[in-house]
Amino acid sequence: GRNKVREWSFETFTWAAALGAATERIGLFMTVHVPLVHPLYAAKALATVDHISQGRAGLNIVCGWNPKEFGMFGTPLVEKGYDQAAEWIEILERLYTSDAPLDYDGTYYRLKEAVSRPASLQVPRPVTMNAAFGGPGRDFAAARCDYLFTTFSEMADAGKHVADISERADRLGRNVGVYTVAHVVCRPTMEEAQAYYTRYAVTMADHEAVDAHMAGKKEFSQSHDQHAYERYRQRFAGGAGTYPLVGTPETIAADMIAIAEQGYQGIALSFVNYTQELPYFCDCVLPLLKRAGYRE
Template identity: 45%
Template sequence: METDRRRNPLFGPNRFKLGIFSANCDGGLTMSLAPDRWKAEWADIAAMTRIADDAGLEFILPVAKWRAYQGKAKIYGRSFETLTHGAALGALTRRIAIFCTVHVPLVTPAFAAKAMATIDHVTNGRAGLNIVCGWNQEEFDLHGVTIDQDARYDHGLEWFQIWSKLLAGGPEFDWDGRFFKLKRLQTDPLSIQRPWPAVMSAGFSPKGRDFAAQAADVLFTNLTQLAQIPGVLGDIRAYMAARGRSISVFTMSHVVCRPTRREAEEFFHYFAEEMADEEGQEYYRRMRGTTVGSGQGTIARLFDNRFHLATGKRYAGGYPGAFPLVGTPDDIAAELAAMSEAGLAGTSIAFLDYLKEIPYFVQEVLPRLERAGLRGPVAAE
């Protein structure tokens, strides 16, 4: 099969990939009442995306959300829908991969095939699909859809098989499966990327890992400290071996980068501890607990970052499962290098205020990563 994905920087030469996560929603990647938190104004999203594009970051990744987390900050109450967000940002950018996060129970595979092909043409081959199978039933109530906890990844896999077969092209086909009975499937245009656009999946459970090993190019997962990486990667590699495929693994980080370590740690303490939205955090734990349950002690380990471990404080205004990259440009570059050394292929990054904070990251951290051999200079368009 043809595999022309040359224009998608997700498959580019940088050894350690970076992208922006969750800027399409208010609150971004925090559960904080800090008044200077991200408001998700469109003009700010567009301006921040242009900076990321010019700096050669690999991707923009939005979250798919349909209801605010309850609590005081009500983060995610405002969110831009990711396919339309992707089409718009695609038209505004030149290099960066534009991901769309799709809840598979809410969008038919044929709709998503057409939407992703549209964005792939708008961007000339820079579109990406982030497949999520859903975990928060309260978000799905708004659509009248019930999440089947046991079957959600089986459903997702069948969805992916149809979506990818459509974009691979070929004669019309019928589909008679467990979840879908569909007639005369075809789509035109096909995607520019062959056989289909880049695929990520975001998951943590064993089934999520097995799904990624079968369907994705990249698995996005939660790691909150370096010590967790070898065990999690070892487990994911076992799924890859069983499925005979190799995928990359990325994690999700929150960045507070300041000239001194003290400033960075004080700022993290300010928004994540002093201004924590404890009620929002409780809501998350409650809803998430119904999906991931006690499997692998996941809820507890989502909060096991170095700040919590050192102080016993909850830092509940940070996002559960986010790796805190908090320190000077040297500290952050060293931590990213350690992630790479441990076998991760990339991370998403987020900031309390993306637009205000990304220039310093670009100016100070990216050159250090270049010097460390993890990234090269910005590629030509």
């Protein structure tokens, strides 16, 4: 079964530019596939969105793990993706900050008199993040990014990941924030939440797609710890392997506070149906977080 949910998406720079014009406050993160997008092009596109949005652009740097994605472009899978990413982000930063045209002679890129003007509004560049679970990816994030996204399987383990990343960043004299990801089913009662979760993540799950997604991730991505695959099939059907926040506004707010207490600065949330579910979440969960001092 082809996992078609991943096929249906907009191009991130164009999408963010449109949202930048239509919104006033939200940050807009664009995901860039390092081996497939040239840094000079990315620098230009990113600065454009930063100007349209008046400094609200963000960059999610991805090195890629899926051979099929590379196959679409006729590009071989890069062995040392994070070495290439380090050159890529260095070029982007130097394009914004150098007064003279940039000559760059690296292992992966050679640029002659490259210029990208105007620079981004954010200095020295827009905020960056990376979602890495393996060592090389975390080292890259510790050295080059402002935030790192990570998954965890048990609340008891959540803090370990923050400690690991902080340690890597400390060694380089840097401070890197940590975010995690979760999927949400929020209902007035625990029974309703559990029933809906079981319905979509177990009973009606597309098991073929879940198997295909899990197998690919397991083989290539190193983005989750091993036992997460064996034990959390439901979490892959429920939210691509992320942590479940299933319950009432009170239990979900308590879970989110527990995650914050482990040192996480934020959580990316997904819902089955944003249009129906996000208003209830905003009305009922966010005030609880605010009251507890976890939201500005």
